[in-house]
Amino acid sequence: MAPHDNDVHRLQTNELEIGVTDALQKHVTRNVHQPKPVSQRKIDFEHSRPRVLRECMAEATGVFFYVFPGIAAICAFTLSTTNGLGEELGVSTFGGILQIGIAFGFGIAFAIITCASTSGGHFNPAITICLAIWQGFPWKKVPLYIFSQVFGAFVAGLLLMGCYWPEIQAAKAADIAAHGTAVFNGGAASILCTFPNPGQTNQGYIFFQEFFVDSFIGIVIWACLDPANPFVAPVSVPWTIGFAYTAMILGFAANSISTNLARDLGTRIVAAIFFGSEAFSYDNGYSWISILVNIPATIFATGYYELLLRDSLQKIAAGHGVHEDGEEGLVRHLTRVETAQTEQGFMNSTLNKKKGEANV
Structure with a gap:
């Protein structure tokens, strides 16, 4: 079949892709300007940047993209439910576990999309350690990556405090007046980091829950990173991992989970700055669970995948x-x-x- 006249015109002008040209051609004449040539000065500048610096900044930026919208959603939820403050602030209709899960899931997807091409998109100290154990990631970079990840969460916590400063201060004052402290689940400090529910007095149960929630997420991440997996295309990886986090948040966030050492430690440091050292000592030192359990859980999950699920022959056959x-x-x-x-x-x-x- 001979090409349509519009198609011929498009091929001659080389202006717009198919579809867009067909929609616009009969209405307006539009020229698409080609980007200016890349200058040697720009290339020299880009090549002068240390590779490890770019990777560390990408890790910090990615964790920021993941944590900032998530804790902002927690902030809206907490302010709308604490001591009736939400009605006073006019945010009582904003907040819930669903909103928090979506915010964290989308934040993770955006983090991978924007920064993974530079650093590999770890955004989690446990993932960095597991990549060093199983996939040959250089051990000398592990401390740099972990520091960058914690720093990204720290900056996210600081910026959130700046954005919501009057509201958080009002919530803190209300918490102290009612409870003598703002460091508890549902208190102003819980905007930044996780604290267990009042009835969760047995840390063994919290450990058990955190371990298997993090293991669930770790297996999904490892499956997404398996080049022999035909069910996950590269373009779907950010959303698949984001949905895994969202699923766990929807199921267990009301029962205290952390899921990421960097996300918890970075924002917990901010909580300690503004709410006191109780952010680390609350409930007999619960923070060790929220900060450290992520590592053994993810090692268990990735080991499970490597030892029982991976098929390297498929990877070789696929040319990867x-x-x-x-x-x-x-x-x-x-x-x-x-x-x-x-x-x-x-x-x-x-x-x-x-x-x-x-x-x-």
Whole structure:
């Protein structure tokens, strides 16, 4: 079929992509200006930046993108429910677990989209450690990445305090007047970091919950990073990981979860600055669970995936990996598999033949 006249015109002008041209061509004439050539000065500047600095700034920025909208949603929720302050502030209709889950999930997706191409998109100290354990990430970069991640959450907490300063101060004063402190779940300090519910007096249950919530998220992340996984395209990875976080928040946020060392430690430091050291000592030092459990849980999750679920042969077949001994090593492996299968088939047929003779 011959191309339409509009298609011919589009090919000649090379102005707009198909679809947009068809919609606009009959109404206006529009020229798309090509971007100016990249100058050598710009290239020199970009190449002069230390690679590790770019990676650390990307990690800090990504954690900021993840934490800032999440704790802002928590702030709106807390202010709307604490001591009737929400009605006074006019935000009583804004807030809930659903809103918090969506904010954190979208924040994680935006973090991966904006920064992962520079640093790899860890945004979680436990993920950085697991990548060093299983995937060869350089151990010398691990402390730098973890510091950057905690710093990003710290900056997010500071900026939130600046954005909501009058409201948070009013909530703090109301909490102190009613309870003698603002450091408790539902108090002003809980805007920044997690505190257990009043009835959660057994830290073993909190540990158990945090461990398996973080393990759930860790397995999903590791599945998304598996190049042999045909069900996750690169463009869907940010949203898949974000939805995993959202699912856990919707299910367990009302029962105290942290999910990320950097997210909790960075904002807990801010809470300690503005609300006192009780931010770390509350409820017999609950903070050690919210800060540290994420690491062993994620190591468990990624180890589970590596030892039981991963199939490296699929990765090699898809062109995303190689055998350590090259093509010869792969051929030897496949030969051994075929030989073993042949021998097993021969043994099965012999056994079946003997059974038949015995039946006769």
